[in-house]
Amino acid sequence: MNIEQARFNMIEQQIRTWEVLDQSVLSLLAVVKREDFVPAAYRSMAFMDLEVPLKDGGSRGRVMLQPKVEARLLQELAPAKHEKVLEIGAGSGYMAALLAHKAQRVLSLEIDEELARFAAENLKRAGVMNAEVRLADGSKAVPAEGPFDAIVASGSVATVPQHLLNQLKVGGRFCGIVGEEPIMRAVIVTRTGEREFRTVEIFDTLAPRLLGFEEPPKFRF
Template identity: 50%
Template structure:
């Protein structure tokens, strides 16, 4: 398998057509190598438009969804990020490449250990992965960006309060089978604006109020 050809095809055939047009984000996908965050038997699949299984039974996001998150957040190098859900560490690595520091809250010890190992093996030093349930953990820091890497009925107010003014929160909100990616921005000390971005499907966030399969 020609890894670089597969990466090029992923970017040009999956990611760019999904409205990821920021050249810095596209260039980052060449530098931060996705295959390095998967085991040997999955490396050839790392460029496919599919959710690959993780050790705890959950699944990694698709490449185009990870890239779209970076596109929408428009991170700056001095900014700090909170990521809820470690996955295999790749999304954290992408965020860390664009931001000053990333804090990850992960409730699965298997995924926490996997992410820490992958980040260390790829020399990513500006990420802390904390074993915690983000929806019950009393975490008091504030951030310039927050990403919730799973579906939920609504964004907890406590997480909105952890946004700095001008901060952005990206979440997947609604009811299965289709959720809406939302970008919430704190415009002042008390006001938060919401913009719907696109529809997608992601697994429910662990620890969040369950996302219903049905509506009344």
């Protein structure tokens, strides 16, 4: 496989056509080597328009999201060089690496010990020094480093957890995929005041549920 041709095709045929037009994001995708964050057994899938399994079974937060979804979330979150970002679900460390190139500091929480170690090793090998992976349950943990300028969930949640929104600075934003199959939507939630938040739906998609985030109770007669 011609790696650089596959990377070019991913960017031009999958990502750009999915309304990812920010040149800084497109250029970053050419720089951060996605294949270096994929488990060896699945490296041939690095540039495919698919979720890449990170562990056997490959669901419930144990996947890399489709490249176009990762890129679109990054574009919509739009982290800046002076900002501190919290990621829920480190996975392979790839999204943390992308965020780290655009933000001042990234803290990525991962509930799975094996994946936390995998992500940390990948980031170290890639020379990313301003991203930290921490073994923690993002559905419960409230990092002492908050509040944050931006928070991203690298997987889906049924509803946006209030404890995460409370970790935002005023003017900060949360980006994630919200809902239940068959309908989920990526949203941006901006904290506009001490108790005020504005939600904007940005695109429809599907993503595995993040580990630790409870499902809503099912209606029963």
